[in-house]
Structure formats: C-alpha cells, structure tokens
Amino acid sequence: xxxxxxxxxxxxxxxxxxRPRRRGIGWGQRLEIAALSGxxxxxxxxxxxxxxxxxxxxxxxxxxxxxxPTNFVGLDNYKTILQDTAFHExxxxxxxxxxxxxxxxxxxxxxxxxxxxxxxxGQSVIRxxxxxPYVISEVITGTAWALILQTNGxxxxxxxxxxLGGLTADWLADPKLxxxxxxxxxxxxxxxxxxxLFLAGMQNIPDELSEAAAVDGASFWQxxxxxxxxxxxxxxxxxxxxxxIGSLQLFDLxxxxxxxxxxxxxxxxxxxxxxxxxxxxxxxxxxxxxxAVVLFIISMVIALIYQRFVLRRDTEGALTGGS
Amino acid sequence: xxxxxxxVYLVAxxxxxxxxxxxxxxxxxxxxxxxxxxxxxxxxxxxxxxENYTEILASDAFxxxxxxxxxxxxxxxxxxxxxxxxxxxxxxxxxxxxxxxxYALFAAGLMFPATVAITPLYILIKNLGLVNTLPxxxxxxxxxxxxxxxxxxxxxxxxxxxxxxxxxxxxRCSRLGFFWRMVLPLSVPGLITTGILAFIGSxxxxxxxLFILNDQDTFTLPLGVQAFASQYxxxxxxxxxxxxxxxxxxxxxxxxxxxxxxxxxxxxxxG
Numbered sequence: 354x355x356x357x358x359x360x361x362x363x364x365x366x367x368x369x370x371x372r373p374r375r376r377g378i379g380w381g382q383r384l385e386i387a388a389l390s391g392x393x394x395x396x397x398x399x400x401x402x403x404x405x406x407x408x409x410x411x412x413x414x415x416x417x418x419x420x421x422p423t424n425f426v427g428l429d430n431y432k433t434i435l436q437d438t439a440f441h442e443x444x445x446x447x448x449x450x451x452x453x454x455x456x457x458x459x460x461x462x463x464x465x466x467x468x469x470x471x472x473x474x475g476q477s478v479i480r481x482x483x484x485x486p487y488v489i490s491e492v493i494t495g496t497a498w499a500l501i502l503q504t505n506g507x508x509x510x511x512x513x514x515x516x517l518g519g520l521t522a523d524w525l526a527d528p529k530l531x532x533x534x535x536x537x538x539x540x541x542x543x544x545x546x547x548x549x550l551f552l553a554g555m556q557n558i559p560d561e562l563s564e565a566a567a568v569d570g571a572s573f574w575q576x577x578x579x580x581x582x583x584x585x586x587x588x589x590x591x592x593x594x595x596x597x598i599g600s601l602q603l604f605d606l607x608x609x610x611x612x613x614x615x616x617x618x619x620x621x622x623x624x625x626x627x628x629x630x631x632x633x634x635x636x637x638x639x640x641x642x643x644x645a646v647v648l649f650i651i652s653m654v655i656a657l658i659y660q661r662f663v664l665r666r667d668t669e670g671a672l673t674g675g676s
Numbered sequence: 677x678x679x680x681x682x683x684v685y686l687v688a689x690x691x692x693x694x695x696x697x698x699x700x701x702x703x704x705x706x707x708x709x710x711x712x713x714x715x716x717x718x719x720x721x722x723x724x725x726x727e728n729y730t731e732i733l734a735s736d737a738f739x740x741x742x743x744x745x746x747x748x749x750x751x752x753x754x755x756x757x758x759x760x761x762x763x764x765x766x767x768x769x770x771x772x773x774x775x776x777x778x779y780a781l782f783a784a785g786l787m788f789p790a791t792v793a794i795t796p797l798y799i800l801i802k803n804l805g806l807v808n809t810l811p812x813x814x815x816x817x818x819x820x821x822x823x824x825x826x827x828x829x830x831x832x833x834x835x836x837x838x839x840x841x842x843x844x845x846x847x848r849c850s851r852l853g854f855f856w857r858m859v860l861p862l863s864v865p866g867l868i869t870t871g872i873l874a875f876i877g878s879x880x881x882x883x884x885x886l887f888i889l890n891d892q893d894t895f896t897l898p899l900g901v902q903a904f905a906s907q908y909x910x911x912x913x914x915x916x917x918x919x920x921x922x923x924x925x926x927x928x929x930x931x932x933x934x935x936x937x938x939x940x941x942x943x944x945x946x947g
Contacts, residue, residue, distance in 0.1 A: 378770075378771070378772055382770065382772070382851070383772070385766075385770070385851060385852060386766050386770050386772055389762040389763065389765055389766045389855075390762065390763040390766040390767070390778065392759050392762065392763075393759040393760065393762060393763035393782075393822055393826075394763070394778070394781075396759060396815065396818055396819045396822070397781070397782065397785065397819050397822050397823075399800075399815075399819065400797065400800070400815055400816040400818075400819035400820070401785055401788055401793065401816075401819045401820060401822075402781075402785075402788075403796075403800070404793035404794075404796040404797040404800055405788050405792060405793045405796075407793075407796035407799070407800070408792060408793055408795065408796050411795070411796060418795075418799070465691065468684060468687060468688065469688070471684075473681070473684060473685070473688075475688075479688050479691070479692060481931075481934050482692050482695060482696060483691060483692070483695050484930075484934075485695060485696065485699060485927070485930070486695055486698075486699075488876065488926055488927070488930040489699070489880075489923055489926060489927075490879070490880035490882070490897075490898050490901075490922075490923075490926065491880060491882055491898070492880075492882055492898040492899075492901045492902050493702075493898075493901060493919055493922065493923050496901060496902070496905050496915065496919050497698050497699075497701070497702050497919060498698065500705075500912060500915070500916070501698060501701065505714075505717060506717050507701060507717040507718035508718075509717070510716065510717040510718040510719075511718045514718065541694070541695070541698070545695070598787070598789075602789045602791050602792075604791055604883055605882045605883065609882070609902065625791045628791070628795075629794070632795045633795060633798070633887065638795055638799075641795055642795055642796065645791070645792045645793070645794075645795065646792075648791070648792060649788075649792045652787060652792075653787060656787055
C-alpha cells in the first residue's frame, strides 16, 4: 500500500494494472465513459496540452505576440539561447537553487521531523504552526520578507538592537547575499511541507524496530542513523523530486521580491522569470516561448532521469504490488 | 531521554518564533504609524493605531478582491472536484482500450506547470475574449488542477471493494446509479482533500491572474496585495495592514481544515 501511493508524487507513471477481461464493452458503457471523462479531457487538452504544444510552435517564430506568427526563423531562437548570457545566468541560478534546496532544506527538515517525532506536550500545535508559512500565499511571503530584509527594515534593526550591528547588510540587492536571502525565504516557506512529509514517513516505521535496537544497547543517534533514515528513504526521494521540479520552475517569489529589472542584477533571476521578462514584458513572444521549451525539456529530462535511476526502486514494488 | 526534553522545547520554541515571527510582524506592524516604523523598524506599536485597518476594511477595492478570489476559488474547487471524480471513476472502474493512455495523459500533466504554457495560454484566453474576466483564470486553473486531483482520487476509487459494486448490480443498480449512490458518498474524504488543495492553490495563485487580469476591478487578492504594495510603497504601515487582512481568510480556512490538509498531503505519500 505504501509504495502504491508513492507513485502519485512521481510524475509520469505506468497506468494502474489492468485486470484481464475477455468480453468487449458495449455501446452503453462507451457512452458512459465518454460522458464521464469527456469534460475533464476537453478542459485538460484545451488549457494544458494545447498551450504547451503552441509554446513549441511559437518558439520557431520571431513574433511580437499579436496577429498570426509569420516570421518563421526555425531554430534561430534556440541558437540565440545558446549564446544568451542572461539566460545562462538564470539557468545557473536555477542550478544553485536546486542544489542548495536539497542540501539545506533536506537536513533541516529531517532534523526537525526527528525532533518533533516524539511524545511531547503541544506537539500537534507545533506541527500546525510550522506549516503556516506554506499556506500563506507567495505574494504575502514576498511582500513581508521584502519589507523585513530591506536596508532600513526590521531585520537589520533587530541585528543592531542585539549588538550585531556589524552584520547588517543590503540583503536583497547585494549580489553576493541575494541568493542566500532567497534560499532563506524559500526554506522558511517550504520547510514545513517537508517536515510534514517526513513525519508521515516516520510514522510508517514500526516502533518495534527502534525498541528492539534500544534493548540491544543502540544509542538514540545510532537508531536514527541506522533505522529511521534508511526506512525514510522513499519519502526523502519523493520530497527531493518535488523540490527539484519546484526549483527548476521557480517564478513567484523571485518575481514578487525582485521584480523584472532587479532580479538579474541581484543574481536571483530564474529561467521562468527570464521567460516572462522576455516573452511578455519585452513583447518577444517567440523567444520567450523558446525559453519555455528549453525550461520544459530540462525539467522533463531531469525528471525522467530521476525516475529511472532514483525512484525506480520505489515504483517497482508499486507496479508488481498492484492495489 | 527525559533530560533532553528542555532542550527540545527550547528548539521548538525558537522554531515557532522563526516561523511565526514574520507573520506577527505583519499583523502588529499594521497597528503602527509610518513614523513609528521609520524610527524603529522592529519595534512595537506605541501607541496602537487602528486607522490602517479600519480604512482598508472600509474600502471597496479590498472587498471586491476578496469577492473575486472567493468566486474564483469556489468555482475552481467545485469544477476540479466534479470533473476529477468523474474522470477518476472511469479510470478506476472501467476497462477499455486507451485507458492507460488516458491515465498517462493526466499524469504527465504534473510535469507541465503553468509556467511553461503561460504565454500561449494568455493568447488562447485573449482569443476566447476572456482576458480580464474570472472565467479566463478559472478555466486554466481547473485544467491545471486536474492531474493532482485524478492522481489522488484514482487509487481511492479503486479501493472501493468489488463486492459492493457486484451487490449493487444484483440489486439492479446501473453503473451510473452505483457511481451516484455508492461511489460519491464513499469517496467524500478524498473529495474533501482534493477540494482543499484546489481551493488553496486557487486562492494563492499568482502567475495566471498576473497574465490574465489587468483591470483592477477583476483583481484577486494576491494581485491586490501587490498593487497595493507598489501604490503605497512609502506607506509601509498601510501595506502591512492590507497584507495581514488578506492573510486572514487563508489562515482561517487552514485552521478549520488543518487536519484534512496535512492528512491529504501525507496521504499522497503514506498510503
């Protein structure tokens, strides 16, 4: 059962196993199938599949976004992307965010989940409270942190008042610091989600295992290291997958805090913000869509590789286990 | 283990402070004046002023945005859950050629975030004449909400025992009658979970409204907060008040359904 549901987080998967059936289906059933699934397919194809295909199509044109695209340039947009340093910077930022998200948020979230995975007073309240940032919208998160981290904001003020005035800085505009500020905000917002996932994973681990280890004289840390962490593997791998896809697609927080002009000078632009800046705000739709296609291909390739090599052991059980 | 406890509580307390600090800063900051904020950015209100809040609560723009966000979120939620459960029922309990392909189509949707398709989507909405309308935001939101909904609901509907279906058939209940009388009531927990995810997603969504809605009258709350923050950028206290008021509906909703939300998210992993 555990592994069956695990597939749900994992993007493209094999369909649920078919039960063998000899008889064909009648027209009545076909009608029911069409009537029940038709509306969902229609909406999904119109507003998801079709636009994605159109992005690929527009990417071959030099186009301002109005009228029918006529100026076919073939792969020119993609050749430009290869030489576009602004895009390369954005891609590099995505890579930084991806790696930092994994190495910062993962251990922090696992440590917090270990901390909270025990009997203690007020545990349920703590769980709810650390989840609050996840529920607050990106716009509110961005607006609040932009106010706190500006040079004359509350962040620097608190540092002054506790005698750390030497540490005050221009957290958002300094290119050396901005990416770390972004990582801090991302961690603040999304660590609660990771903690909730890990706690759920830990509750699936039978108590008997750690009890038996404790009887055998294992210390608290040995139990965590040799029992909890390995058994938490599937949850960690699913979380990492969601985190990787989220890092590649990151748009909202960067665009809200840094806006279209500042993100590139502060060193926080991402492929998605660059795509919007080029495609919509500079009315360079053809090029913006080519950027979108590159973003899509990168996400797809990484997702497929990840599923092939990392998630495979989780999904294998799911495919054979059925449900 | 017992002597460790004080440290655990201390860490937990620090953690809560860090997670809630910014939220409290926004709410309390709204009770200050701009001069208070300039003099001491991290201080407490002295005296507490309520004008920032009362003025926003008296403004039409704020309530219009609350209304727009509510309409968009409610319609999106109802439609995603309705279309989602219908399609999931077909995927879970009918056997036909092309079923695997249909499942793969929706599952692949998880990897097509709105970011990639946003400019063609905008052009499509423009051609449909839906720019600056709520349906222009709602329709794509339904479409992008379907993959998650279907992925969560299909295992749920498959888990309904075959025996119940057979018993219903013997009682001369048609497949559609079975869907209506048995499947829907039995899947209420799954419907609520997916509904909550769709509602929060819609309530907080930013990129899609940013492209589709340019007219202040049609703004949803996230766009309203951003417009307000840039319009009154020197009036920090008012921005803080506006931001904290716009936070309340999501927080109330979350506190009401907290168990369901957390349960729904973990259910996707835990099984």
